[in-house]
Amino acid sequence: MKKIFAFLPVIISLVVAPVNAQSKKAVASFAKEVHDFGKIKEADGPVTYQFEFTNTGGEPLIISNVATSCGCTTPNYPKDPILPGTKRSLTVSYNPAGRPGRFEKTITVYTNGDPDVYTLKITGEVIPKEPTLEDMYPNNIEGLRMRSMQIAFNNIGPNEKATQTVEVVNSTDAPMKVDFMDVPPFITAKITPSSIPPKGKAQITLTYDAAAKNDWGFVYDRLGIVINDKKIPGRLAVTANIQEDFSKLTDEQKKNAPKIEVDNAEFDFGTIKPGEKVTHDYILKNTGKSDLIIRKATASCGCTVANVKSKVIKPGESTTLTAEFNSAGRSGTQTKTITIITNDPNNQRLILWLKGKIAEN
Numbered sequence: 001m002k003k004i005f006a007f008l009p010v011i012i013s014l015v016v017a018p019v020n021a022q023s024k025k026a027v028a029s030f031a032k033e034v035h036d037f038g039k040i041k042e043a044d045g046p047v048t049y050q051f052e053f054t055n056t057g058g059e060p061l062i063i064s065n066v067a068t069s070c071g072c073t074t075p076n077y078p079k080d081p082i083l084p085g086t087k088r089s090l091t092v093s094y095n096p097a098g099r100p101g102r103f104e105k106t107i108t109v110y111t112n113g114d115p116d117v118y119t120l121k122i123t124g125e126v127i128p129k130e131p132t133l134e135d136m137y138p139n140n141i142e143g144l145r146m147r148s149m150q151i152a153f154n155n156i157g158p159n160e161k162a163t164q165t166v167e168v169v170n171s172t173d174a175p176m177k178v179d180f181m182d183v184p185p186f187i188t189a190k191i192t193p194s195s196i197p198p199k200g201k202a203q204i205t206l207t208y209d210a211a212a213k214n215d216w217g218f219v220y221d222r223l224g225i226v227i228n229d230k231k232i233p234g235r236l237a238v239t240a241n242i243q244e245d246f247s248k249l250t251d252e253q254k255k256n257a258p259k260i261e262v263d264n265a266e267f268d269f270g271t272i273k274p275g276e277k278v279t280h281d282y283i284l285k286n287t288g289k290s291d292l293i294i295r296k297a298t299a300s301c302g303c304t305v306a307n308v309k310s311k312v313i314k315p316g317e318s319t320t321l322t323a324e325f326n327s328a329g330r331s332g333t334q335t336k337t338i339t340i341i342t343n344d345p346n347n348q349r350l351i352l353w354l355k356g357k358i359a360e361n
Contacts, residue, residue: 102125141235187209
C-alpha cells in the first residue's frame with residue numbers, strides 16, 4: 001500500500017500536465033500561412049483563397065481587424081467569437097487589374113489571442129491581358145480616340161519652331177472626316193489622312209512657332225476639333241515652355257552674366273478682413289555683370305496683380321515689383337505665387353510667395 005501511495009504524485013502530475021500545457025488564451029492555428037496563386041491571368045479577374053484556422057486555445061477567439069498591404073487585396077473574416085476547438089476560415093481576394101508581373105502581399109490579422117498578431121501572405125504572377133483599343137487610346141471624342149488630350153512641346157527657345165506628331169484612331173464603323181478650328185496663328189495643325197477609314201489610324205501634326213507666340217515660360221492654348229462637320233471647341237490642349245537655352249554659354253559668358261536677387265522672396269501679410277486688399281513691394285537687384293532683363297512676371301491667381309517698375313536692371317541696380325492681392329470672395333488661408341522669368345542663366349525662373357489669412361466675418 002505504501003508503494004501505491006508513493007507513485008500517486010507521479011500519476012497525478014502526468015494527468016494534469018497536458019491540461020496545463022493547453023493555452024488559456026485563444027490561439028489561431030492556421031493550416032497554411034502562405035499561399036501561392038501561381039500564374040493567373042489579368043483578364044480572368046480577381047482570385048480568392050481561404051486561409052483555414054482553428055482556435056486551439058482555451059478562450060473564444062476574436063478577430064478585431066485584418067489589414068492588407070495593398071488596396072488590391074480584400075479580406076473577409078469572421079466577426080463573431082470563435083469557440084475553442086472551432087475551425088473557421090479567412091478569405092482573401094486579390095484583384096490583378098493593372099498589376100502585371102510578380103506580386104507578394106501581406107495580410108495582418110489582429111486578435112485577442114496569444115500571439116495577438118498573425119501575418120499571412122499571398123504570392124503569384126499576373127499574366128497581363130492584351131490591351132484593347134480603349135486601353136491604348138483612352139480619350140474619346142465622338143469616336144476619335146487619342147492617347148492624351150494634351151500635346152506638350154516642353155522646352156522651346158524663343159526663336160525656335162517645334163513639331164509634334166500624335167497618332168489617333170477612328171474607332172467607329174464609318175469613315176470619319178477630321179479638321180481643326182480656333183487654331184492660333186503661331187500653331188499649324190493638320191491630320192493625315194483627313195478622312196480616316198473605319199477602325200483606321202491617322203497622324204495629327206502640330207508645329208509651334210515660339211517667335212510668333214512672343215511669350216515666355218509655361219504657355220497654354222486650346223484648339224477645337226471638327227468631326228464629320230460637327231464643331232467641338234477647345235478639346236485639344238497645347239502647352240509649351242518657352243525659355244532661353246544657356247547650356248552653350250562659355251565660362252567667360254557665365255562669369256559676366258546677370259544675376260537676380262530678391263530682398264525677401266516670401267511675404268506674410270498676416271490676417272486681413274474679407275474684401276481687403278494687400279500691397280507689397282519686392283526689391284529685385286542685379287548683382288551680376290550685365291543687364292538683367294525681366295522677361296515676364298505672372299501671378300498664380302487672377303486675384304493677384306504683379307507689376308515691375310523697370311524690366312531692364314543695370315548691374316548693381318535694383319527695381320521694385322509691386323504685388324497686390326484682392327481678398328474679395330475668398331476666405332481662410334491664402335498662398336499665392338508670382339513667377340518671374342529672367343535672363344539670369346542660373347535663375348531663369350524665380351518664385352515669390354504671398355501668404356496670409358482672411359478672417360471670418
